[in-house]
Amino acid sequence: MKIGCPTEIKPQEFRVGLTPVAAAEAVTHGHEVLVQAGAGDGAGYMDADYEAAGARIAHTAEEVFEKAEMIVKVKEPQAGERKMLSEGQLLFTYLHLAPDRAQTDDLLASGATCIAYETVTDARGGLPLLAPMSEVAGRLAPQMGAYTLQKANGGRGVLMGGVPGVAPARVVVIGGGVVGTQAARIAAGMGADVTVLDMSLPRLRYLDDTFAGLFKTGYASRTVTAELVARAEMVIGAVLIPGAEAPKLVTREQLSSMLPGAVMVDVAIDQGGCFETSKPTTHQDPSFEVDGIMHYCVANMPGAVPRTSTQALSNATMPFMLSLADQGWQDACRADPHLAAGLNCHAGKLTNRAVARAQNRQAVDPVEVL
Numbered sequence: 001m002k003i004g005c006p007t008e009i010k011p012q013e014f015r016v017g018l019t020p021v022a023a024a025e026a027v028t029h030g031h032e033v034l035v036q037a038g039a040g041d042g043a044g045y046m047d048a049d050y051e052a053a054g055a056r057i058a059h060t061a062e063e064v065f066e067k068a069e070m071i072v073k074v075k076e077p078q079a080g081e082r083k084m085l086s087e088g089q090l091l092f093t094y095l096h097l098a099p100d101r102a103q104t105d106d107l108l109a110s111g112a113t114c115i116a117y118e119t120v121t122d123a124r125g126g127l128p129l130l131a132p133m134s135e136v137a138g139r140l141a142p143q144m145g146a147y148t149l150q151k152a153n154g155g156r157g158v159l160m161g162g163v164p165g166v167a168p169a170r171v172v173v174i175g176g177g178v179v180g181t182q183a184a185r186i187a188a189g190m191g192a193d194v195t196v197l198d199m200s201l202p203r204l205r206y207l208d209d210t211f212a213g214l215f216k217t218g219y220a221s222r223t224v225t226a227e228l229v230a231r232a233e234m235v236i237g238a239v240l241i242p243g244a245e246a247p248k249l250v251t252r253e254q255l256s257s258m259l260p261g262a263v264m265v266d267v268a269i270d271q272g273g274c275f276e277t278s279k280p281t282t283h284q285d286p287s288f289e290v291d292g293i294m295h296y297c298v299a300n301m302p303g304a305v306p307r308t309s310t311q312a313l314s315n316a317t318m319p320f321m322l323s324l325a326d327q328g329w330q331d332a333c334r335a336d337p338h339l340a341a342g343l344n345c346h347a348g349k350l351t352n353r354a355v356a357r358a359q360n361r362q363a364v365d366p367v368e369v370l
């Protein structure tokens with residue numbers, strides 16, 4: 001199969017869809033790999049590294065999109081990239097379609113087959129292609145939040161760990177999955193007073209058994225959430241209902257009950273955000289203020305550490321990329337229902353129920369297109 005990897009064009013996105021190691025693996029499997037010139041620069045991979053791995057360098061994104069049967073990327077295709085997709089082409093990347101009607105329209109119109117990293121599942125109920133980036137974003141969230149908490153950056157002027165005789169910052173993490181767990185670990189490591197809220201009792205049990213003493217857990221009822229949010233210096237939003245738009249768990253009205261200069265880090269922003277006042281921001285201009293509360297809502301947080309993130313993402317995507325290339329998408333999805341769960345669009349049809357529900361559209365079962 002001809003596999004193409006274009007340069008990411010989302011603002012301040014320096015990750016790349018294929019590492020030279022992944023390219024070499026695909027070449028060993030007998031595939032042709034075409035990488036856009038400079039695609040790996042931001043992550044520290046030079047064109048020569050890809051050539052040494054057996055890939056060819058394309059001068060433009062147009063060439064990659066025109067020649068490749070499968071496009072491997074990181075971020076959802078931007079409007080200009082969507083115009084270059086063609087019928088029968090396979091796109092393997094993050095999509096986050098639920099809150100993004102314009103992208104959904106374009107992908108359906110292209111006739112391409114689109115497999116979204118974030119809805120591929122595993123046998124333990126996890127999301128194996130979202131998890132590595134959730135680990136990165138979770139570990140970054142307290143770091144970004146702590147910077148935003150500094151007075152000069154609009155925050156309350158509170159140090160995460162406090163100092164002897166002065167209390168640490170109170171941090172509330174809503175959602176105790178991959179992002180939430182990593183965020184809580186780092187925030188606690190910085191010395192903050194951390195509570196993780198979730199609605200899943202098995203998850204709370206796991207967190208309590210594993211991290212007792214490091215951070216506290218709480219059941220995410222509206223009342224408990226509102227009480228803790230009102231007293232927190234930092235709130236980290238980390239909920240997920242796979243494929244669906246994030247539920248709004250902190251309303252605009254609640255902001256007036258919060259500490260002035262408190263910081264809300266909405267990691268769930270790529271699924272629409274879990275605070276009513278969130279809107280997506282970029283690494284260039286990451287935070288904004290509403291009613292005295294700072295909001296950090298960068299939708300591609302792992303792009304800030306592209307070297308770590310590219311390696312972590314590629315470790316997870318490589319086996320799936322290889323089975324798509326070796327078997328073709330239909331046989332690969334027939335053989336692996338967890339990969340089939342990643343199918344979001346095929347030949348103008350929407351194939352993910354949660355996305356269809358979020359956008360009030362019809363979906364067909366992926367099984368029908370296999």
Ligand SMILES: NC(=O)C1=CN([C@@H]2O[C@H](COP(=O)(O)OP(=O)(O)OC[C@H]3O[C@@H](n4cnc5c(N)ncnc54)[C@H](O)[C@@H]3O)[C@@H](O)[C@H]2O)C=CC1
Nearest residue numbers: 133134137175177178179198199220239240268299300301
């Ligand atoms: N902004 C960024 O750069 C990135 C964003 N993300 C996003 O972060 C979010 C979280 O991802 P993961 O941690 O991997 O998901 P996960 O599935 O591991 O965890 C989500 C947790 O939220 C809990 N939850 C669901 N509804 C809830 C509610 N109403 N109240 C409290 N808890 C609730 C679930 O029980 C689960 O434990 C996703 O939207 C994901 O797309 C992930 C990576 C990067």
Ligand SMILES: CC(=O)C(=O)O
Nearest residue numbers: 094133270299300302
């Ligand atoms: C998961 C995701 O959206 C990201 O890594 O940017």
Ligand SMILES: [Mg+2]
Nearest residue numbers: 270299300301
């Ligand atoms: Mg994202």
